[in-house]
Amino acid sequence: MEKSFILSLDQGTTSSRAIIYNHKGEVCALAQKEYKQIFPQQNWVEHDPMDILSSQFAVATEAITKYGITPENIVAAGITNQRETTIVWDKNTGKPVYNAIVWQDHRTSDYCNQLIEEGLSQMIKDKTGLEIDSYFSATKIKWILDKVVGARRKAENGDLLFGTVDSWLIWNLSGGKVHVTDITNASRTMLYNISTLSWDSDLLKLFDIPAGMLPVVKMNDEILAETSGNVLNTKIPIAAVAGDQQAAMFGQMCIEKGMAKNTYGTGCFVMVNTGQEFVKSGHRMLSTVAWNLNGETTYALEGSVFVGGAVIQWLRDGLELFKKTTDVEGLALSASDNGGVYFVPAFTGLGAPYWKQDAKAIIYGINRGTERSHIARAALESIAFQSNDVISAMEKDIGGKIKQLRVDGGASANNLLMQFQSDILDTTVQRPEILETTSLGVAYMAGLNTGFWSDLDEIKQYWKLSREFMPSMNETKRENLLNSWGEVVLKSF
Numbered sequence: 001m002e003k004s005f006i007l008s009l010d011q012g013t014t015s016s017r018a019i020i021y022n023h024k025g026e027v028c029a030l031a032q033k034e035y036k037q038i039f040p041q042q043n044w045v046e047h048d049p050m051d052i053l054s055s056q057f058a059v060a061t062e063a064i065t066k067y068g069i070t071p072e073n074i075v076a077a078g079i080t081n082q083r084e085t086t087i088v089w090d091k092n093t094g095k096p097v098y099n100a101i102v103w104q105d106h107r108t109s110d111y112c113n114q115l116i117e118e119g120l121s122q123m124i125k126d127k128t129g130l131e132i133d134s135y136f137s138a139t140k141i142k143w144i145l146d147k148v149v150g151a152r153r154k155a156e157n158g159d160l161l162f163g164t165v166d167s168w169l170i171w172n173l174s175g176g177k178v179h180v181t182d183i184t185n186a187s188r189t190m191l192y193n194i195s196t197l198s199w200d201s202d203l204l205k206l207f208d209i210p211a212g213m214l215p216v217v218k219m220n221d222e223i224l225a226e227t228s229g230n231v232l233n234t235k236i237p238i239a240a241v242a243g244d245q246q247a248a249m250f251g252q253m254c255i256e257k258g259m260a261k262n263t264y265g266t267g268c269f270v271m272v273n274t275g276q277e278f279v280k281s282g283h284r285m286l287s288t289v290a291w292n293l294n295g296e297t298t299y300a301l302e303g304s305v306f307v308g309g310a311v312i313q314w315l316r317d318g319l320e321l322f323k324k325t326t327d328v329e330g331l332a333l334s335a336s337d338n339g340g341v342y343f344v345p346a347f348t349g350l351g352a353p354y355w356k357q358d359a360k361a362i363i364y365g366i367n368r369g370t371e372r373s374h375i376a377r378a379a380l381e382s383i384a385f386q387s388n389d390v391i392s393a394m395e396k397d398i399g400g401k402i403k404q405l406r407v408d409g410g411a412s413a414n415n416l417l418m419q420f421q422s423d424i425l426d427t428t429v430q431r432p433e434i435l436e437t438t439s440l441g442v443a444y445m446a447g448l449n450t451g452f453w454s455d456l457d458e459i460k461q462y463w464k465l466s467r468e469f470m471p472s473m474n475e476t477k478r479e480n481l482l483n484s485w486g487e488v489v490l491k492s493f
Helices: 049-067 109-117 121-128 137-147 151-156 165-173 201-207 244-251 310-317 327-333 372-398 415-425 437-449 456-460 475-492
Strands: 005-011 015-021 027-034 074-081 087-090 160-163 180-182 216-218 237-243 260-264 268-275 286-293 296-305 342-344 362-364 404-408 428-432 465-469
Touching (some): 049 165, 087 165, 165 180, 237 244, 244 437, 310 327, 372 475, 415 465, 437 456
Parallel strands (some): 404 428
Antiparallel strands (some): 286 296
């Protein structure tokens, strides 16, 4: 078993996971640990960076032990992570100066609205491909520097470091020696110019962020660091990093222009490959870096749905409609349709294509005959409706129909949701055998960078279709559903 495996560290919004892959891209072992979500006040979402660290280290050890191998059998490690989540720490003590401010956090929305009113939207979009929104890292960094006592002085003295979660993990895995990120995570900070492929001095000045805080940006075919001997008792190359959605896109083998995927996680994240062209959206999609390999940057259009699978968690934990999230399908199937009920789960506002930070969640159309099953069905349908809104806007940007959608993430295992998604999109939906595409994507990158896999042609053969969903809804019904959904979305504003 010498040097026979790749270790993926998948640091997500609600849990940390570690997955061990073999040469066929098969999951050999998986360990997962949830950690605490912190909600200090309305619209604030935080994590303790030490919880992120300890949970990720714990699952890495557990996965290796569970499979009965040793760290010496690991060729390389790859890291994929929740993007935009912002951590600032003291480089001398290694301690965070504040909790991690999560991508879902909206504490800086008033400041973002001020920037929009000042007419800065187009300048920022031209440089970064992003909308001005509290979703991204820049305003979160500024908030920490402005609000945490002594933070700005320390930053100006060169004592503080900023990183998205990947940077925080690498810095600690390397024993505090390496402060880097990769191009995909950098492209989500609202500080990185995706045309020049560099941190943008104009944006740093705008947000009043010292350049010395920022990590060095690496490409996706570079080995970024090596674990210190104190971690896993051996030195393992950290051979790839990619933000979770870019990693999922690579794991789905959406490597050709026009291919698209949707990841159904806490939120939903649709990406379409636009090749070497930085497509500037006219329909409020985000332009982002998909990856940079062999000196060539591949771009993508992305649309983010803030609340996807999280709406099912809310039905479980908030309304206590069922005990396990997998129970939602059976409950929803007990109703023949949604009974006229529509659910807009704008718990943290609405993302693409609306970008309404202060939209409110609503359940609309309840009547005396409404049952639990109708609400469950409306919640599932809301995931597909929101994804359709994003994909319809993308199709306008690329000037053509997305003919196939590859799907992954926890909620993609729900057959009712996938069939409704195919129906409402009028598009084929393809679910692969391996749904762990986020961790698999960064494993592929790490394996390519260390010679574990020879080239893309080799790993393309490992993508295998599990089930294909074909549209079967008639056009009149589809249009009626979409029109009703659109009317209810407007009410949430």
